[in-house]
Amino acid sequence: MSAEGGRLRLEDWLRVASVGLRARPMRAALSALGIAIGTAAIVAILGISSSSQAGLLAEIDRLGTNLLTVEAGQSLTGAPAQLPSEAPPRITLLGDVQSVADTGKVEDEKVYRSPLVPAADSGGIQVRGASLNLPSVLGTGVARGAWLNEGTARVPVAVLGAVAAQRLGIDLVYPDQRIWLGGQWFNVAGVLAPSPLEPDIDTSALIGYPAAQKYLGYVSVIAGAQKAGPPSSIYVRTVTGREAAVQSLLAKTANPESPYEVAVSQPSDVLTARAAAAGAFDSLFLGLGVVALIVGAVGVANIMVISVLERRSEIGLRRALGATKSQIRTQFLSESILLAVIGGVVGVLAGAAATAIYAGTKGWTIVIPVEAWSGGIASAILIGAFAGLMPALRASRMPPTVALRTA
Amino acid sequence: MSRKAVLRLERLSKVYGEQPPVWALRGVSFSVRRGELVAIVGPSGSGMSTLLHVMGTLERPSRGVVRIDGVDAAKLSDSEVSLLRAKEIGFVFQQFFLAEHATVRENVADGLLYAGVAAAERHRLADEALERVGLSERASFKPTKISGGERQRVAIARALVGRPAIVLADEPTGNLDSATGASIMELIHELNADGATILMITHDVGLADQLPRQIRMLDGEVVSDT
Secondary structure: OOHHHHOOOHHHHHHHHOHHHHHOHHHHHHHHHHHHHHHHHHHHHHHHHHHHHHHHHHHHHHHOOOEEEEEEOEOOOOOEOOOOOOHHHHHHOOOOEEEEEEEEEEOOOOEEOOOOOOOOOOOOOEEEEEOOOHHHHHOOOEEEEOOOOOOHHHOOEEEEOHHHHHHHOOOOOOOOOEEEEOOEEEEEEEEEOOOOOOHHHHOEEEEEHHHHHHHHOOEEEEOOEEEEOOOOEEEEEEOOOOHHHHHHHHHHHHOOOOHHHEEEEOOHHHHHHHHHHHHOOOHHHHHHHHHHHHHHHHHHHHHHHHHHHHOHHHHHHHHHOOOOHHHHHHHHHHHHHHHHHHHHHHHHHHHHHHHHHHHHHHOOOOOOOHHHHHHHHHHHHHHHHHHHHHHHHHHHHOOHHHHHHOO | OOOOEEEEEEEEEEEEOOOOOEEEEEEEEEEEEOOOEEEEEOOOOOOHHHHHHHHOOOOOOOEEEEEEOOEEHHHOOHHHHHHHHHHHEEEEOOOOOOOOOOOHHHHHHHHHHHHOOOHHHHHHHHHHHHHHOOOHHHOOOOHHHOOHHHHHHHHHHHHHOOOOOEEEEEOOOOOOOHHHHHHHHHHHHHHHHOOOOEEEEEOOHHHHHOOOEEEEEEOOEEEEEO
16 A cells, blocks of 8 residues: 555646635635735736836837937036037038037027917927928927928928927918017928927927028128027937947037037937836835735635635545545645635736736837736735645644534 | 454544543444444444544544554554545445535545546546446436435445445434435445445444344443344
């Protein structure tokens, strides 16, 4: 007679472990629900924060991290500095530079929907002269209408940034659409899509440099000749991977006489930081998920305690049929783990579904971190084992005669 | 007699508690040979339930020896004695103890669940056992859909499914009306005639008198053994 003969096969073991769940499915479902809610909350929180991060990273990827911005800083005395007008062409000559665009902010010019709008209601919209290649360098699309061209850059025509258009209440572009810009009418040729890398563009009304010179008097004198300018922001696309090398040369190239008056930045840094922040999950909700898990664990433990008391005769019968103490212990422990794992799996699926729906509405890629779902299942197994341990021990220690007598 | 003893009890005693100690069994000795049909009869409190549990190795005696098929149960570990129960001892209880969510066939097959028999073989043997108790056509029913007498037949089939050395029946007709009880007794006689060794506990002297051998008990002692 070998003790091996009494070992249960896997399918028998699963059948025995699920006896209690099959006998009382409603009770099993309700006690698994707590764990399902907790797991779902945790998976959804981790999933949504990861998906939102993935969304931002995808956007950074689309916009490129190889954009550098050169702006006028401050002089040593703290006064606003200016960039030399010849800075953009000089930067173009640098190695590893792919393209260069620039805008010049025309100070003290405001934009209104009509001359009847009170002067104070300027909406914070800036007027900028812009080089014609600006949208292609920034990676900003044209939402409606058209961008400036050689012709429209010379006449009173403006293109609005996304936020500027919204503030002016312009969402359609038709031939006679006009705005009151710098004390005269400008036609609106188009509206730009949002420009995440350069939010300043969003709040600007962009006009051609020749128009800025002709209608707004935006000029600087270079070698005795009047020329539109100077630029206040220069946007530089570099060869990917060479950003740092170019960045170190930009200040000196833009303003060799006083390089310390030039501020150089990499706008994608801001987005990258925002992506990192989005990846940090909300610890309050995560805490609530953990609390739900603990409540679920207590529910499972409670059900298992009741189950062992109720099923004394079953325990006695199984002992009479030849179950060992350890087989009884394994049965109840397995049942508890099974219950918790069912809750865990349902929770992971619900959390994943919530993430998918939320990410879908935001247009993000759906990301469910491996730690989230594997951790959800693993914690369910642990909870089941923990909650079932005492009841299982109690069941296995119950003398079969007592179990049979209390039928 | 040439037939071998399948169950041998030697000076069996069982004491419960300490102050004061309660003697449920006092020096019980007898043996049961293969193929016997024995009634253990006595009033409530005469120690018959304790005797059944000790004989069935569900409880260890305070003193004395229980041999099942020549094996001293006291020398076995929990897993060994469990396997002995799984293979050599069948139980029939007054309350049937059937699993309500499982079919009749599954209930009978579970008689071999812990004996290390594969599921397909268990179901084949269960069908055989159900045929022996005349319940073949109820195999796929749930226990809640059959009568009390049929339930006890299922329980008997479960005890017999592994052809154990001995079947211990605890008041098998106690929860049944007299006509149904009589048919169960008829079945027990038939199964015994077929070779099963059956030991039945009962308070009913009339019932015991129908059986070939009666062991009468009082206050934990055997008072007569025919």
